[in-house]
Amino acid sequence: MAVIGLSCRFPGASDPGEFWRNLMSAADSVGSAPPGRWEERAGPAPAEPRTPIRHGGFIEGIDEFDARFFGIVRREAEHMDPQQRLLLELAWQALEDASVPAQDLRAARWGVYVGASADDFRTRYFASGCLDRFGHMGSSRSLLAGRISHHLGLRGPSEVVDTGQSSSLCALHRAVASLQLGECDAALVAGVNLNLLPDVTDQVHLWGGLSPDGRCRAFDEHADGYVRAEGGGVVVLKPLEAAVRDGDHVYCVVRGSATNNDGGRAGLGVPSADAQREVIEAAHRAAGITGASVGYVELHGTGTPVGDPVEAEALGEAVGRRRPRTTPLLVGSVKSNIGHLESAAGIAGFIKACLVLHHGQLPPTLHHHRSPEALPLADLNLRVVGVDHDESLGTDELVGVSSFGMGGTNVHVVLASSPVATSPSGRPGSRTPAEQPTADTVWCLSGRTREAVRTLARALLEHTFPTERYTVGDVAWSLAQRDEGEHRAAVVGGCWDRMRDGLLKIVAGHDLAIPADWLHDGGAERVAWVSVAGTYAAHGDIAEVAARLGTGLRKVPGLPTYPFERDTFHGPAPRRSLAPAPEPATAAPDEAVPRSLLDGWEQAADPSERLWLIRSFLERELLDVLGETGDGRPSVDPDSTFQDLGADSMSLLELQDRLTTATAVEIPESALFDHPTINDLAAHLNTELEALRG
Numbered sequence: 291m292a293v294i295g296l297s298c299r300f301p302g303a304s305d306p307g308e309f310w311r312n313l314m315s316a317a318d319s320v321g322s323a324p325p326g327r328w329e330e331r332a333g334p335a336p337a338e339p340r341t342p343i344r345h346g347g348f349i350e351g352i353d354e355f356d357a358r359f360f361g362i363v364r365r366e367a368e369h370m371d372p373q374q375r376l377l378l379e380l381a382w383q384a385l386e387d388a389s390v391p392a393q394d395l396r397a398a399r400w401g402v403y404v405g406a407s408a409d410d411f412r413t414r415y416f417a418s419g420c421l422d423r424f425g426h427m428g429s430s431r432s433l434l435a436g437r438i439s440h441h442l443g444l445r446g447p448s449e450v451v452d453t454g455q456s457s458s459l460c461a462l463h464r465a466v467a468s469l470q471l472g473e474c475d476a477a478l479v480a481g482v483n484l485n486l487l488p489d490v491t492d493q494v495h496l497w498g499g500l501s502p503d504g505r506c507r508a509f510d511e512h513a514d515g516y517v518r519a520e521g522g523g524v525v526v527l528k529p530l531e532a533a534v535r536d537g538d539h540v541y542c543v544v545r546g547s548a549t550n551n552d553g554g555r556a557g558l559g560v561p562s563a564d565a566q567r568e569v570i571e572a573a574h575r576a577a578g579i580t581g582a583s584v585g586y587v588e589l590h591g592t593g594t595p596v597g598d599p600v601e602a603e604a605l606g607e608a609v610g611r612r613r614p615r616t617t618p619l620l621v622g623s624v625k626s627n628i629g630h631l632e633s634a635a636g637i638a639g640f641i642k643a644c645l646v647l648h649h650g651q652l653p654p655t656l657h658h659h660r661s662p663e664a665l666p667l668a669d670l671n672l673r674v675v676g677v678d679h680d681e682s683l684g685t686d687e688l689v690g691v692s693s694f695g696m697g698g699t700n701v702h703v704v705l706a707s708s709p710v711a712t713s714p715s716g717r718p719g720s721r722t723p724a725e726q727p728t729a730d731t732v733w734c735l736s737g738r739t740r741e742a743v744r745t746l747a748r749a750l751l752e753h754t755f756p757t758e759r760y761t762v763g764d765v766a767w768s769l770a771q772r773d774e775g776e777h778r779a780a781v782v783g784g785c786w787d788r789m790r791d792g793l794l795k796i797v798a799g800h801d802l803a804i805p806a807d808w809l810h811d812g813g814a815e816r817v818a819w820v821s822v823a824g825t826y827a828a829h830g831d832i833a834e835v836a837a838r839l840g841t842g843l844r845k846v847p848g849l850p851t852y853p854f855e856r857d858t859f860h861g862p863a864p865r866r867s868l869a870p871a872p873e874p875a876t877a878a879p880d881e882a883v884p885r886s887l888l889d890g891w892e893q894a895a896d897p898s899e900r901l902w903l904i905r906s907f908l909e910r911e912l913l914d915v916l917g918e919t920g921d922g923r924p925s926v927d928p929d930s931t932f933q934d935l936g937a938d939s940m941s942l943l944e945l946q947d948r949l950t951t952a953t954a955v956e957i958p959e960s961a962l963f964d965h966p967t968i969n970d971l972a973a974h975l976n977t978e979l980e981a982l983r984g
Contacts, residue, residue: 291466291469291527291528291529291530291543291544292527292528292529292530292532292533292534292538292540292541292542292543292544292708293525293526293527293540293541293542293543293544293644294388294390294526294527294528294533294538294539294540294541295384295385295386295387295388295389295390295524295525295526295847296384296387296523296524296525296526296541296641296644296645296847297380297381297383297384297387297523297524297851298380298521298522298523298524298637298638298641299349299376299380299521299522299523300319300347300349300519300521300523300628300631300638301319301320301321301347301348301349301519301520301521301628301629302317302319302347302627302628303319303628304350305383305851306387306641306645306848307848309641309642309645310645310649310653312627313624313627313642313645313653314651314653316627316653316654316656316677317627318627318656319347319627319628319629320345320346320347320504320505320517320519320628320629321345321346321347321348322344322345323344323345323346323348323488324348324350327348327485327486328344328487328488328491330414330487330863330864331487331488331489331864332413332414332417332487332489332864333417333489335492336492336493336496341502342488342491342492342495343491343492343495343500343502343504344488344491345503345504345517346485346491346504346517346518346519346520346629347517347518347519347520347521347628347629347630347631348485348519348520349520349521351856352372352376352484352486352520353372353858353859353860353861354856354857354858354859355367355370355372355375355379355854355856355857355859356379356854356855356856356857357375357857357859358738358855358857358924359738359852359854359855360378360441361441361936362936363916363917363918363935363936363937363941364857364859364916364917364918364919365422365424365915365916365917365918366424366428366916366917366936367857367859367917368424368859368860368861368862368917369415369422369424369425369428369429369861369862370424370428370859370861371411371412371428371429371431371433371434372411372484372486372859372861373406373408373411373434373482373483373484373522374428374433374434374437375859376482376484376522377404377434377437377438377480377482377522377524378437378438378441379854380480380522380523380524381402381438381442381478381480381524382851382852383524383851383852384478384524384525384526385478385526386772386849386851386852387526387847387848387849387851388526388538388539388845389538389539389767389768389771389772389845389846390526390771391771391772391773392442392773393773395442395443395444396442396443397443397445398443398444398445398446398475398476399444399445399446399473399474399475399476400442400444400445400446400474400475400476400477400478401444401446401447401448401449401465401468401469401473401474401476401477401478402435402436402438402439402444402446402447402448402449402477402478402480403435403447403449403451403461403462403464403465403468403477403478403479403480404434404435404438404449404450404451404458404461404479404480404481404482405450405451405452405453405456405457405458405459405460405461405462405480405481405482405633405634405636405637406431406434406450406451406452406457406458406481406482406483406633406634407452407453407454407455407457407483407632407633408482408483408484408485408486408490408632408633409431410484410485410486410487410490411429411484411486411861412429412430412431413487413489414486414487414861414862414863414864415428415429415861415862416429417864418862418863418864420862423940425862431450431452432450434450434480434482435448435449435450435480436448438478438480446468446473446474446475446477447468447473447474449461449464451464452633453549453695453697453699453701454632454633454695454696454697454699455590455630455632455633455635455636455693455694455695455696456549456635456636456693456694456695456699456700456701457481457633457634457636457695458479458480458481458482458523458633458634458635458636458637458638458640458693459481459635459636459637459639459640459691459692459693459701459703460549460636460693460695460699460701461479461480461481461636461637462479462525462527462544462547462636462637462640462701462703463547463548463549463701463703465477465479465527466527466544466547469527469528469529475528475529475532476526476527476528476529476532477526477527477528478524478525478526478527479524479525479526479527479637480522480523480524480525480637481522481523481631481633481634481635481636481637481638482521482522482633482634483519483520483521483522483631483632483633483634483635484520485518485519485520490518491518494518497559498515499515499516499594500515500516500517500518501514501515501516501517501593502514502515504517504629505517505593505626505656505657506591506592506593506623506625506626506629506630506657507593507626507657507658508589508591508592508593508598508622508623508625508626508655508657508658508674509589509591509593509598509602509621509623509658509661509665509667509672509674510593510657510658510659510660510661510662511659511660511661511662512657512659513593513594513595513598513662514593514594514595515592515593515594516592516593516594516625516629516630517625517629517630518629518630518632519625519628519629519630519631519632520631520634521628521631521634521638522634522637523634523637523638523640523641524637525637525640525641525644527544530543530709534710537844537845538845539844539845539846539847540708540709540710541644541645541647541648541708541847542643542644542647542648542689542705542706542707542708543705543706543707543708543709544703544704544705545576545577545578545579545688545704545705545706546573546574546575546576546577546578546579546703546704547573547576547701547702547703547704548569548570548572548573548575548576548701548702549569549699549700549701549702550565550568550569550572550699550700551565551697551698551699551700552565552566552698552700553565553698555698558697558698559696560596561596561597561600561601561694561698562600562698563600563601563603563604563607564604565698565700566600566601566604566605566692566694566700567603567604567607567608569700569701569702570604570605570608570609570690570692570702571608572702573690573702573703573704574608574704576704577688577704579688579704580612581608581609581610581612581613582609582612582613583686583687583688584609584613584619584687584688584689584690584704585617585619585620585683585684585687585688585689586619586620586621586622586643586646586652586675586683586687586689586690587605587609587619587620587621587689587690587691587692588621588622588623588624588639588640588642588643588646588689588690588691588692589601589605589621589622589623589639589692590623590635590639590692590693590694591621591622591623591624591625591626591655592623592625592630593623593625593626593657597694598665599664599665601692601694602665602667602670602672603670605619605621605670605672605692606669606670606671606672609690610670610671610672611670611671613671615671617684618667618668618671618672618673619671619672619673620652620672620673620674620675620681620683621655621672621673621674621675622652622653622654622655622674622675623639623655624638624639624642625638626655626656626657626658627653627656635693636691636693636701639691639692639693640691640703643689643691643705644705646683646689647689647705647706647707647708648708648847650682650683651682652675652680652681652682652683653675654675654676654677655674655675655676655677656677658674658676661674686707688704688705688706689704689705689706690702690703690704690705691703691705729762729763729784729785730782730783730784730815730816730819731762731763731766731782731783731784731819731839732766732780732781732782732819732822732823732826732835732838733750733762733765733766733769733780733781733789733792733793734766734769734770734772734778734780734823734826734832734835735747735750735769735778735779735780735781735796736772736773736774736775736776736777736778736779736830737775737776737777737852737853738775738776738777738855739776739777739855740777741855742775742777742852742853742855743775743777743778743779743796744779744796744797744799745853745855746850746852746853747779747781747793747796747797748793748797749850749853750793750849750850751790751793751794751797753849753850755786755846756846756848757786760844760846761843762783762784762785762786762789763839763843764843764844764845764846765789765846765849766835766839766843767836767839767843767844767845767846768845768846768849769849770832770835770836770839771845772852774830774832778801778826778827778828778830779796779800779801779802779803779827780801780802780803780823780824780826780827780835781793781795781796781803781823782802782803782804782805782808782816782819782820782823783803783805788805791803791805792804792805801827801828802823802824802827804820804823808820818838819838822834822835822838823835887903887904887907887952887953888952888953888954888983890903891903891904891979891983892983897976900976900979901972901973901976904972904975904976904979905928905968905969905972907952908949908968908971908972908975909926909928909968911945911948911949911952912926912932912935912937912945912968913926915937915941915944915945915948916935916936916937916941926968928967928968928969928972929967929968929969930967930968931966931967932962932966932967933966942959942962942963943959945962946959946961946962949975953975953978953979955975955978955979955982957975957978961974
């Protein structure tokens with residue numbers, strides 16, 4: 291199975307490129323809890339007198355989300371688990387990285403597999419006492435996968451997998467099996483974990499699993515526990531044959547995977563070396579290899595005194611002692627860089643391994659100086675990739691990834707380098723003379739807003755393109771695979787410098803950037819490029835641009851993805867007091883029905899004024915039902931359908947109740963479906979009021 295797309299938000303990194311740079315520079319992304327994160331509790335403080343731990347690996351902006359991009363109204367977004375919101379954005383970014391247009395996936399047999407175990411938002415939501423009808427699906431763990439499938443219109447399996455800390459790697463194993471069985475044609479595989487409540491960290495601390503100073507020291511003599519972390523990642527999986535057929539960029543290939551359980555071990559929280567060895571060997575059999583072929587393993591590597599020796603023993607038996615003594619198995623742990631992402635830990639290790647094979651380099655593991663006497667790495671023929679000297683994989687050596695759950699579910703995956711041939715120039719694949727792309731091309735940029743287009747242009751301007759491997763035409767082809775937004779811009783040119791000059795013009799406010807000399811002596815071909823670029827910027831005809839790009843182009847990985855314009859959604863917070871909430875005041879009988887609309891309507895002599903009053907009332911009430919309040923509320927198109935404005939059936943029922951109360955007119959439920967826009971419904975209500983009140 292080919293990995294053709296990646297996205298992530300990990301501590302210190304907002305995308306795979308930044309994540310890789312942090313790994314190679316040995317950055318430590320663990321720090322203190324951000325202000326406001328752990329100031330609210332779901333329950334009382336723990337009775338046991340322990341110094342609370344308030345450090346970990348955190349990501350920024352967990353309360354921020356581009357709800358309007360995904361067609362989600364504010365009220366619904368406020369009652370959504372931020373894990374759902376994060377996964378929606380990551381899924382979109384992974385598809386763009388894979389150059390797969392989301393619009394082409396409607397009714398496609400694509401699966402969604404999400405590893406998740408945290409219920410912090412659900413706990414906080416119920417503790418708040420502020421229940422809302424959107425909170426039912428917003429707090430449901432099943433919707434972590436279901437909402438992605440719904441938004442993209444996918445028809446394949448959609449599952450949330452919870453095996454504790456091994457959840458996301460187990461989700462990947464499930465996806466591989468589903469692809470092999472033909473249950474889906476491709477799959478989005480994700481892991482997510484957000485640490486919203488201090489109560490959970492206090493609970494883990496009482497259990498004894500956390501490092502007092504917040505560092506994961508995998509296989510080190512000072513290993514004393516792990517540090518909790520958060521984040522999410524998504525990968526796009528596709529059968530290798532289909533990926534090659536479709537010209538996809540392949541980061542690496544999943545050769546095999548396996549899962550089992552530690553059942554019958556000494557204690558519920560004690561790992562089993564035999565079970566871990568067995569799952570590694572099972573993954574090797576599934577991949578059709580032996581342990582001697584594996585050159586590097588991304589460890590589970592939590593840095594606990596109990597878990598590390600068990601994992602080392604299992605690896606030594608399954609891999610280390612099967613390799614020559616002169617070339618020990620290299621191992622490392624991303625947890626030393628970003629902490630333990632728990633249910634998302636497996637996808638973090640997997641994405642690191644994908645990047646290792648993609649770049650051909652091995653990042654160092656932090657906080658490792660010397661292994662303890664009880665963990666004889668030399669005897670096991672293992673060596674930790676440290677910061678002291680460079681390590682590299684041998685030719686054709688494979689990579690393993692391990693993840694182990696607290697409940698005993700173990701998962702191991704075997705990865706190999708992309709088998710796609712490379713040309714002597716270093717470019718992926720070879721191009722025949724007939725396929726050589728023309729130098730002139732057009733980069734198409736689009737977004738929901740004009741500012742989003744400018745932001746994307748700025749990101750491309752700052753991006754370091756792999757110019758030795760790809761052409762400006764390759765970038766053009768990759769950008770042409772993205773969904774079209776309402777606002778567009780186009781950059782025309784034939785070399786990197788001219789494309790950068792064009793991007794500067796887009797950032798400055800232009801919608802079409804053309805080299806100056808083309809306007810005087812461009813020739814027929816260049817006039818044609820300007821024509822299709824102008825048509826795209828004005829009307830959005832990406833098909834004509836794609837037709838002119840021709841064949842022989844390659845999809846470029848790692849390009850900047852859509853720049854989401856995020857609003858802040860704080861969501862319900864736990865109550866500070868357990869005292870019952872005061873009963874709402876009951877309106878006096880003469881105040882039960884608001885009179886402002888009826889009084890204003892009856893006093894208005896002009897029919898158009900009456901219609902305007904009703905339409906204004908409908909707009910205000912609809913926005914209130916959708917949670918859009920305050921000065922920042924969006925404008926409403928009175929000719930857009932309620933569905934297009936984000937109202938679901940429950941929202942319409944609530945609007946119906948408000949209208950009946952405000953007008954004293956019995957409005958049947960069908961009226962809102964028979965008159966599906968504000969203008970239609972306003973005209974209907976005006977007619978009803980005229981019939982009743984003259």
